[in-house]
Amino acid sequence: MANNFKDLLIRQKELAADWKSKGGKVMGHFCNYVPDEILHAAGILSIRIFGSPAPVTHADAHLQTYVCKVIRSSLDLGLKGELDYLDGLIIPYTCDAMRLLYDLWQKNLGGKFLHLLDIPCLIRGDIGHTRFQDEVIRFKRAVEGYIGNEISPDALSNSIRVYNQNRSLLKELYNLRRKETGLVPCKQAYEAVLSSFITPKELHSSLLTDFISDAKSRLSTKQPPEQSSKVRLHISGSLVTDIDFYDMIDEYGGDVVSDDLCTGTRYYWDNAIEGDNDPINAISDRYFYKLPCACKHPNTDRHEFIFDSVRQGDIQGVIFVMEKYCDAHLYDQPLLHEKLEKMNIPVLVIDAELGLSGQEQLRTRIQTFMDILKRK
Amino acid sequence: MSQKSQKRALKTSYEAGPILQTYWAELHAAKNSGKPVAWASGNGPVELLYSFGILPAYPENYAAVLASKQMALEFCQMAESAGFSRDLCSYSKINLGDLLWKDKEKPEMPFGGLPLPPDILVTTRIPCLVQVKWWEVLQDWYHCPLMILDAPLVDDAPTEDQIDYIVVQLKEMIRRLEDFTHTKFDEQKFIKALALSDEAAGYWDDIMDLRASVPCPVGAREMCGNVFPLVALLGTQVPVDFYKKLRAELQSKVEMKAGMIPDEKIRLIYDNIPIWYDLGLFSYVEQFGAVFVMETYLRYVWGGRIDMTDPYRGYARKILSNVWLDMSIDTRFKTLVNDVKKHKADGVVFLSNRSCRRYSIGQYELRDMLQKELGIPSLIIEADHSDPSGYSESQTKLRMDSFLELIKRRK
Numbered sequence: 001m002a003n004n005f006k007d008l009l010i011r012q013k014e015l016a017a018d019w020k021s022k023g024g025k026v027m028g029h030f031c032n033y034v035p036d037e038i039l040h041a042a043g044i045l046s047i048r049i050f051g052s053p054a055p056v057t058h059a060d061a062h063l064q065t066y067v068c069k070v071i072r073s074s075l076d077l078g079l080k081g082e083l084d085y086l087d088g089l090i091i092p093y094t095c096d097a098m099r100l101l102y103d104l105w106q107k108n109l110g111g112k113f114l115h116l117l118d119i120p121c122l123i124r125g126d127i128g129h130t131r132f133q134d135e136v137i138r139f140k141r142a143v144e145g146y147i148g149n150e151i152s153p154d155a156l157s158n159s160i161r162v163y164n165q166n167r168s169l170l171k172e173l174y175n176l177r178r179k180e181t182g183l184v185p186c187k188q189a190y191e192a193v194l195s196s197f198i199t200p201k202e203l204h205s206s207l208l209t210d211f212i213s214d215a216k217s218r219l220s221t222k223q224p225p226e227q228s229s230k231v232r233l234h235i236s237g238s239l240v241t242d243i244d245f246y247d248m249i250d251e252y253g254g255d256v257v258s259d260d261l262c263t264g265t266r267y268y269w270d271n272a273i274e275g276d277n278d279p280i281n282a283i284s285d286r287y288f289y290k291l292p293c294a295c296k297h298p299n300t301d302r303h304e305f306i307f308d309s310v311r312q313g314d315i316q317g318v319i320f321v322m323e324k325y326c327d328a329h330l331y332d333q334p335l336l337h338e339k340l341e342k343m344n345i346p347v348l349v350i351d352a353e354l355g356l357s358g359q360e361q362l363r364t365r366i367q368t369f370m371d372i373l374k375r376k
Numbered sequence: 377m378s379q380k381s382q383k384r385a386l387k388t389s390y391e392a393g394p395i396l397q398t399y400w401a402e403l404h405a406a407k408n409s410g411k412p413v414a415w416a417s418g419n420g421p422v423e424l425l426y427s428f429g430i431l432p433a434y435p436e437n438y439a440a441v442l443a444s445k446q447m448a449l450e451f452c453q454m455a456e457s458a459g460f461s462r463d464l465c466s467y468s469k470i471n472l473g474d475l476l477w478k479d480k481e482k483p484e485m486p487f488g489g490l491p492l493p494p495d496i497l498v499t500t501r502i503p504c505l506v507q508v509k510w511w512e513v514l515q516d517w518y519h520c521p522l523m524i525l526d527a528p529l530v531d532d533a534p535t536e537d538q539i540d541y542i543v544v545q546l547k548e549m550i551r552r553l554e555d556f557t558h559t560k561f562d563e564q565k566f567i568k569a570l571a572l573s574d575e576a577a578g579y580w581d582d583i584m585d586l587r588a589s590v591p592c593p594v595g596a597r598e599m600c601g602n603v604f605p606l607v608a609l610l611g612t613q614v615p616v617d618f619y620k621k622l623r624a625e626l627q628s629k630v631e632m633k634a635g636m637i638p639d640e641k642i643r644l645i646y647d648n649i650p651i652w653y654d655l656g657l658f659s660y661v662e663q664f665g666a667v668f669v670m671e672t673y674l675r676y677v678w679g680g681r682i683d684m685t686d687p688y689r690g691y692a693r694k695i696l697s698n699v700w701l702d703m704s705i706d707t708r709f710k711t712l713v714n715d716v717k718k719h720k721a722d723g724v725v726f727l728s729n730r731s732c733r734r735y736s737i738g739q740y741e742l743r744d745m746l747q748k749e750l751g752i753p754s755l756i757i758e759a760d761h762s763d764p765s766g767y768s769e770s771q772t773k774l775r776m777d778s779f780l781e782l783i784k785r786r787k
Contacts, residue, residue, distance in 0.1 A: 062740050066463065066730040096505045099529055100737040103705035107741060120541075121501050121508060121526045127548060128526070131541055297508055297524055325463055325733070331509035334459035335516050349459075 088113030591635025
């Protein structure tokens with residue numbers, strides 16, 4: 001059971017190929033702002049592109065090295081043909097580099113369905129709301145143009161239910177782990193989240209349901225794991241895709257019980273409202289009001305989420321995983337850092353270029369940080 | 377990296393300094409007398425602020441001043457030691473380092489420093505998201521109102537719905553500024569400010585066009601010193617008078633065929649923010665018979681004409697038009713092709729600017745397309761616009777030497 005999610009991650013291309021062999025289409029997207037439900041309702045498998053920690057070989061001729069690894073390596077994957085299996089790609093205007101990636105993609109890898117989701121920076125208030133919704137509707141029309149059919153409100157309502165179910169399960173897993181330290185190793189929990197980005201939702205939710213009930217049964221049959229002495233951590237930042245990082249934390253006696261990552265809570269925390277007469281509004285609102293990325297304004301809800309999480313009193317330390325050249329998060333970090341220290345929460349800041357676990361000196365830093373927290 | 381002032385090609389250029397002095401004196405006088413002072417991003421709706429009687433200070437421009445006076449490094453380091461990444465925009469590092477300064481004696485600040493604290497913060501995503509993030513930090517420190525003008529990037533020309541989005545935000549800003557100042561919006565004053573802005577921008581466009589003449593009457597370095605009124609004072613009479621006079625002088629130079637340098641052989645275009653701590657690079661090329669005749673930073677960042685028949689939409693259209701940083705890469709290319717032809721340029725120098733990603737991403741494509749479609753060679757130099765750490769003046773000049781040699785051989 002435990003390895004199912006890991007298998008999904010390994011078998012990503014196979015999953016996509018399976019889908020396509022049944023006549024389905026597969027589309028990629030970046031970030032956390034593309035309304036997947038629309039693609040799902042159109043019968044398209046939507047998967048998130050994470051980039052790759054491997055050295056960049058082809059993209060350096062198109063893009064400077066002082067751009068974040070997500071952008072550089074994703075363009076690289078595209079140029080190397082590793083994303084050829086995708087039938088289309090959706091790029092949202094989140095940060096500046098992501099917006100300009102759209103132009104680079106269009107120029108160098110154009111030809112297939114490529115959509116710029118030109119969402120505003122403003123994600124609170126009427127002005128941003130209208131613009132955001134207009135863009136979501138424009139996206140829906142583009143997808144309809146691609147499939148040659150209208151997407152019915154019923155199909156959208158169904159997709160909302162499917163996505164809500166998956167998000168609710170991920171949230172349930174979060175709550176369960178938070179309550180029962182060590183019940184599910186953090187690596188497995190994050191494999192569950194990451195695999196959700198790339199797996200047909202119905203399949204993922206069914207695996208997740210079993211996974212959670214399995215964990216709960218361990219709880220009820222009184223087989224509590226003996227790891228209650230684990231140091232409980234919150235991870236802050238943009239994305240963590242190097243799953244072995246969580247193993248490294250585990251190895252030195254830590255357990256990640258909370259985060260504000262876009263490969264974590266920011267992906268599944270908020271649901272869309274069900275039963276809306278106009279489901280496209282519900283979908284748009286879900287993405288507009290969700291826990292925001294640092295590239296959106298205001299993103300104080302994310303800050304408050306971190307502080308609220310820490311205020312629950314069961315977090316012993318915060319690790320910031322800062323993706324190099326990610327301006328939006330890098331401007332927020334010193335402010336958050338200072339406020340957390342005022343709350344007496346020890347903080348560790350580590351740099352990432354997608355890959356983390358390969359950094360030997362990082363092991364020492366994490367070990368030292370854990371030792372400090374254990375002594376506190 | 378000496379920045380000693382050169383003899384200027386245009387007499388009017390000597391008036392830029394006093395304009396700057398007066399602007400700063402008025403800014404401090406306003407602050408001292410209790411009038412509200414805004415901290416504003418470049419490309420923001422400055423005309424609107426002036427129509428409300430709010431004077432804008434420009435942390436970004438002030439950072440450039442510090443960099444040009446070789447003072448940037450210490451401020452950058454101060455921000456870095458407070459936890460801000462060294463990879464962040466060096467304008468912002470200088471400003472944050474200034475505000476976070478501690479534990480050692482602060483150098484004497486030019487113009488008496490930025491007026492503190494800001495009473496209102498005004499920013500925009502038009503040049504970059506970094507502005508918004510930087511202004512969020514300022515708001516966190518000063519707890520004063522923050523107004524953001526959001527904008528999409530523009531491909532070709534702004535669409536009607538993009539213009540609508542700006543108009544609705546401008547109207548919201550007007551409402552908020554009424555609340556903030558406790559005064560009623562004076563539309564006539566606003567329209568007057570727009571008319572002044574448009575007039576000054578018209579002269580500026582003419583000036584840029586006059587530089588397309590052969591020989592080129594004035595180079596990049598001198599024009600970098602002349603752009604300030606356009607950055608900071610649009611909507612007032614000052615840039616109108618200054619640029620009108622500058623244009624007249626330039627016209628007579630062009631009529632006399634008086635070039636910036638005696639024997640002009642090579643005409644260059646420059647892309648990206650100037651290297652403020654080594655503006656001498658612009659004049660360095662002159663000894664080889666080369667002159668910078670056009671810069672994307674001077675031509676496509678500031679100013680912009682306004683269609684006064686429909687002031688709100690005209691203003692919104694201007695805000696979204698001809699701003700290099702807000703153009704798609706394809707539009708940047710088309711614009712550059714026109715300018716290479718118009719200015720009869722022999723080559724393009726791109727500054728790959730590590731702390732301005734929004735400006736720099738796409739430069740490799742521009743270089744390749746210029747070569748392919750026009751046969752125009754480019755040079756890419758690496759530096760940061762304001763943080764001098766890691767900059768190699770000699771390496772940069774060596775690369776410039778080879779580039780000029782290459783162009784000479786081709787001619």
